[in-house]
Amino acid sequence: MIGSYRPGTSALHRLGAGAKLVGLAASVVVIALLPEWWMLLIALVLALLGFAVAAIPPRDVVTQLVPVLWILLVAAPLNALFSGWESAVEMSLRVTACVALAALVTLTTRVSAILDSVRAGLRLFGRRLDPERVGIVLAMTIRAVPLMTEIVRAVLEARRARGVEGSLRAVAVPVMVRSLQTADAMGEALVARGFDD
Amino acid sequence: MSEIVFEQVTHRYDGEVVLSDVSLRLAERRIGVIGANGSGKSTLARLVNGLVAPTAGRVLVDGLDVARHGREVRRRVGFVFTNPDNQIVMPTVREDVAFSLRRLRLDAADAAARVDRALDRFGLAELADRPAHRLSGGQKQLLALAAVLVAEPAIVVADEPTTLLDARNAQLVERHFAELDQQLVLVTHRLESVESFDRVLVVEGGRIVADGSPAEAVGAYRNLIR
Numbered sequence: 001m002i003g004s005y006r007p008g009t010s011a012l013h014r015l016g017a018g019a020k021l022v023g024l025a026a027s028v029v030v031i032a033l034l035p036e037w038w039m040l041l042i043a044l045v046l047a048l049l050g051f052a053v054a055a056i057p058p059r060d061v062v063t064q065l066v067p068v069l070w071i072l073l074v075a076a077p078l079n080a081l082f083s084g085w086e087s088a089v090e091m092s093l094r095v096t097a098c099v100a101l102a103a104l105v106t107l108t109t110r111v112s113a114i115l116d117s118v119r120a121g122l123r124l125f126g127r128r129l130d131p132e133r134v135g136i137v138l139a140m141t142i143r144a145v146p147l148m149t150e151i152v153r154a155v156l157e158a159r160r161a162r163g164v165e166g167s168l169r170a171v172a173v174p175v176m177v178r179s180l181q182t183a184d185a186m187g188e189a190l191v192a193r194g195f196d197d
Numbered sequence: 198m199s200e201i202v203f204e205q206v207t208h209r210y211d212g213e214v215v216l217s218d219v220s221l222r223l224a225e226r227r228i229g230v231i232g233a234n235g236s237g238k239s240t241l242a243r244l245v246n247g248l249v250a251p252t253a254g255r256v257l258v259d260g261l262d263v264a265r266h267g268r269e270v271r272r273r274v275g276f277v278f279t280n281p282d283n284q285i286v287m288p289t290v291r292e293d294v295a296f297s298l299r300r301l302r303l304d305a306a307d308a309a310a311r312v313d314r315a316l317d318r319f320g321l322a323e324l325a326d327r328p329a330h331r332l333s334g335g336q337k338q339l340l341a342l343a344a345v346l347v348a349e350p351a352i353v354v355a356d357e358p359t360t361l362l363d364a365r366n367a368q369l370v371e372r373h374f375a376e377l378d379q380q381l382v383l384v385t386h387r388l389e390s391v392e393s394f395d396r397v398l399v400v401e402g403g404r405i406v407a408d409g410s411p412a413e414a415v416g417a418y419r420n421l422i423r
Contacts, residue, residue: 007326110289110291110326111287111288111289111292112287112289112291112292112295132299136286139286139287139288139292139296140286142288143285143286143288143330146328146330147282147330150282150330182282185278185280186283186286188248188278188283189276189278189283189286191248191271192271192275192278193286193296193297193344193345193348194271194272194297194300194348196267196268196271
């Protein structure tokens with residue numbers, strides 16, 4: 001989701017984020033209920049056609065799907081071992097089709113549009129939830145992923161440089177400290193930008 | 198120009214005096230603040246934006262007490278931090294600039310136009326949909342500056358905005374600071390950055406030990422660190 005968005009003018013790009021999210025949820029439910037492998041194959045082909053409609057470069061599609069293929073490389077043989085190869089094929093097609101559809105949504109929808117539609121959805125809960133606040137929390141959660149990745153990378157590098165590669169504490173403590181410092185600094189930045197309540 | 202007033206301001210942190218009995222009236226267009234690490238210059242900057250409240254005394258921005266009217270003051274005073282990574286809140290460049298306008302309740306077209314202008318001004322238009330974490334250090338700092346200026350503050354306070362940048366990016370960022378229409382309070386270690394400023398303060402041990410033209414203040418600072 002972080003930085004996956006590919007700008008474009010296709011019908012899928014123009015479709016509202018809320019409609020895409022509802023469509024995604026409905027599609028996932030339908031895919032989960034499809035009983036036959038050939039139905040699942042059709043679902044996957046339709047999802048892949050979606051990438052063509054949105055003019056997403058094949059490289060970006062592969063980038064989105066490769067992680068799930070790694071997981072299936074382990075999960076499918078296990079599934080075949082315990083439930084038979086037919087079940088393994090169905091599970092693989094089911095998971096790949098769902099991930100492909102989710103990737104299609106993130107590739108054609110800005111994070112801000114997704115957050116706006118989540119906020120709009122939360123308004124249905126009336127005054128029990130503050131949509132603006134929830135939206136900021138979601139945005140910051142997404143933003144925190146690369147920040148945390150960078151912190152862990154820097155700490156691992158420092159641990160290697162100091163020759164204490166086996167020590168878990170040498171990772172956990174500095175990651176924790178730096179994460180808290182970063183959270184503190186981001187809180188201060190939010191206040192400076194007017195979000196002080 | 199806006200007016201920033203420090204009235205006998207003292208600030209303590211963890212029982213230690215960080216700023217001691219500072220009284221100032223800042224109405225110049227370009228104000229530099231220099232001093233060693235831990236001298237209290239960042240605290241001085243944070244007091245202007247109300248990020249920290251004085252333990253004693255008052256800080257006023259255009260007559261508004263920052264301790265009592267923090268929100269109004271922060272609308273007038275934009276703050277640029279040393280590390281832009283801590284300042285960027287939203288996942289992409291455009292979204293982060295737009296984030297600054299949420300509290301202003303502008304209509305969507307006006308907000309979008311302001312965001313586009315800010316991105317254009319800082320050469321970020323082509324990077325608008327790029328994830329913020331994939332920008333270079335200089336681009337991140339320009340994004341932080343764009344995100345501050347899109348809200349059109351009267352004063353910009355920048356706390357060592359070039360410290361983490363290489364020489365080329367530092368120059369680029371400083372050039373943008375030099376072109377600002379706003380009143381600027383720049384905390385920096387780069388003495389050449391304040392050469393053309395109207396007024397420079399030297400902070401040492403929580404006190405203002407020199408206050409005057411760049412030549413006078415930088416000279417005093419050089420003597421101090423010799």
